[in-house]
Amino acid sequence: MSKYRVEAMDPAAEGEGFPQWDAHPLRGRFAARLYPTVAPSHQDISFQVIGPSGPVVRVRAAKGPDQVSFRGLPAVLARKADAEPRHIKDGLNTALDHLQDAARSAGLSRVVIGGPAEETCNPLAALLVDRGAEGVVQASAMIDLSRTAEALRADIRDSYRSLTNWGSRNLSLSFVNAANPDRAAFDRFPDFHARIAGGRRRGDDYWQVYWDEITQGRAELSLGFLEDGTLAAGSIVVWAGGTAYYASGVYDRDRFDKPLGHWPLWNTILRAKDAGLLRFDLGEIPARGHADDKELSIAFFKRGFTSGRSLRLKWTLAV
Numbered sequence: 001m002s003k004y005r006v007e008a009m010d011p012a013a014e015g016e017g018f019p020q021w022d023a024h025p026l027r028g029r030f031a032a033r034l035y036p037t038v039a040p041s042h043q044d045i046s047f048q049v050i051g052p053s054g055p056v057v058r059v060r061a062a063k064g065p066d067q068v069s070f071r072g073l074p075a076v077l078a079r080k081a082d083a084e085p086r087h088i089k090d091g092l093n094t095a096l097d098h099l100q101d102a103a104r105s106a107g108l109s110r111v112v113i114g115g116p117a118e119e120t121c122n123p124l125a126a127l128l129v130d131r132g133a134e135g136v137v138q139a140s141a142m143i144d145l146s147r148t149a150e151a152l153r154a155d156i157r158d159s160y161r162s163l164t165n166w167g168s169r170n171l172s173l174s175f176v177n178a179a180n181p182d183r184a185a186f187d188r189f190p191d192f193h194a195r196i197a198g199g200r201r202r203g204d205d206y207w208q209v210y211w212d213e214i215t216q217g218r219a220e221l222s223l224g225f226l227e228d229g230t231l232a233a234g235s236i237v238v239w240a241g242g243t244a245y246y247a248s249g250v251y252d253r254d255r256f257d258k259p260l261g262h263w264p265l266w267n268t269i270l271r272a273k274d275a276g277l278l279r280f281d282l283g284e285i286p287a288r289g290h291a292d293d294k295e296l297s298i299a300f301f302k303r304g305f306t307s308g309r310s311l312r313l314k315w316t317l318a319v
Contacts, residue, residue, distance in 0.1 A: 004094040011046035011060045018058050019076035023241035024281065027076050027114065030213060030238050035071040036176045037206040039064065042071045047093040051172050056083045056091035061099060061168075067110045068103040068243050072298055074114030074314050075099065077124055085123070091126055096317070103319040110316050115207060117311035125313065133317040141282035141302040142310035145244075145273040152269065157304035160262050167263020171224040171233060175271075176218035186211055186221055189234045210247075219247075219270070224264045233264045242278035246302075265305065281310065 011032035015021030022028035036044075042062040049057040059078040061068055069075055077095055079088050099111045115124050117137060128135070143152065153161065176186045190207045192198035213219035218240065224233030235249040246268075251260040272280050282302040286295055 004056075005050050006047050006049060006094065006098050009046055009058065012070045015058070015078070017055075017080055017082070018078040019241070020076070021058055024243045024245065025245040026073060026242045027060075028240045029219070030209075030240055031070070031073060033212070034206065034209045035073065037070040037203060040306065041065065047092045047095075047098065049098075051083070051091050053087060053088045054080075055081070056080045056087045057095045059099070061079075061102070061111075062150075063102060063106045063108065067108055067112055068099055068106075069112040072090060074112050077113060077115070079123070080192050088123055089127070092124055096127060096131065099184040100317065100319050109319055111319065113315045113317060115313050116317060125315075128315045128317060131317060135313040135315050136304045136313050138314050139228045139285045140312075141285055141299075141306050142308045143269060143277055143280040143282070143306045144308055145269075145280055148252055149270060149273065150305075152273070153266075155306050156266070160266075160304045163259060163262040164266045165263075167224075167260065168267075171226065171260065171263055173264060173267060174223050174225070176221040176223070177214060177219075181215050183211070186214065188223065188231060189221055189236070189250070192220055192231055192234055192252075193248070196250050196252060198245060210236055210238070219301050220268075222268050222271075223274050224260065233260045235261075235264055235268060235270060237268055237280075239272070239277055240301070244272040244277045244280045246280070246282045261301065269305065279310075282306070 012029045015029070025031060042064045044062045046060050048059065050057045056079070058078045060070045061070045064072065077092065079092070083091070103109070103111050113128065116122065174185065176182050190200070190299070210219060214221060217238060219238040222235050223231060226232050232252045233250070236247045237244050238247045239245065246265070249261060249265065253259065269280050282305060285299045285303060288296065291299070
């Protein structure tokens with residue numbers, strides 16, 4: 001009889017002792033709350049592996065229409081920080097077996113898993129390679145907030161510095177956060193988002209998750225107003241595990257010939273630094289040929305705020 005067993009668990013559970021469990025909003029408990037509103041048809045199969053000394057691996061995963069992933073995001077496999085290496089290896093093997101069995105039983109052909117891109121092969125990567133998984137690099141624009149504000153500003157694209165100055169003169173910013181939980185101000189953002197996007201694309205349950213994060217002190221909404229009081233810019237930043245994530249940004253580009261997003265975003269970066277966060281993730285930079293013109297334009301905007309990059313691997317494991 002195996003020393004390792006699998007038991008179901010809540011993907012939004014606390015992550016004590018599992019540092020990878022809530023290290024980033026898109027891989028942590030924020031995503032566990034948000035993505036059921038984005039992909040409700042996916043069936044959650046999150047679980048943990050119990051070894052001889054207790055829980056050793058935790059997994060966020062769901063069965064979707066064409067793969068096992070985490071509701072379209074790569075599945076998360078988090079290791080117990082102080083577990084013995086042999087228990088980690090055996091626990092990860094048990095987890096991978098369980099994920100492949102879940103895919104096979106659902107008639108799915110692959111499991112998609114996320115992991116760090118490191119110079120040395122970590123235990124999960126080694127096991128995935130041995131199982132014949134294919135790894136693809138995913139890059140995001142990442143700011144190291146431990147650097148001085150002067151160093152961060154020097155890293156901004158030259159043309160953006162003048163745009164941040166212009167924005168600071170023409171936009172007045174206000175903030176909705178745990179210290180100022182103004183629901184009426186918050187509710188302006190979904191309406192603004194719908195107007196700029198050409199229609200509401202997310203339901204009330206989606207926006208409620210953001211509101212809950214704000215009131216719990218894990219997110220902040222920034223609103224930018226013109227001199228006449230017109231709302232022209234808005235963004236939401238969510239954080240977990242020392243990482244701030246630029247979750248949503250909306251700007252009324254028809255208001256001026258100059259872009260409106262630079263000053264609000266730069267101000268948000270500085271506020272994250274002042275709040276003691278360690279990193280600011282501006283979001284994925286897609287590879288050319290795998291994104292449309294709008295996505296490439298957004299990636300160009302993000303790259304203008306930092307030369308820093310964070311690399312991760314998206315593994316596809318055939319069943």
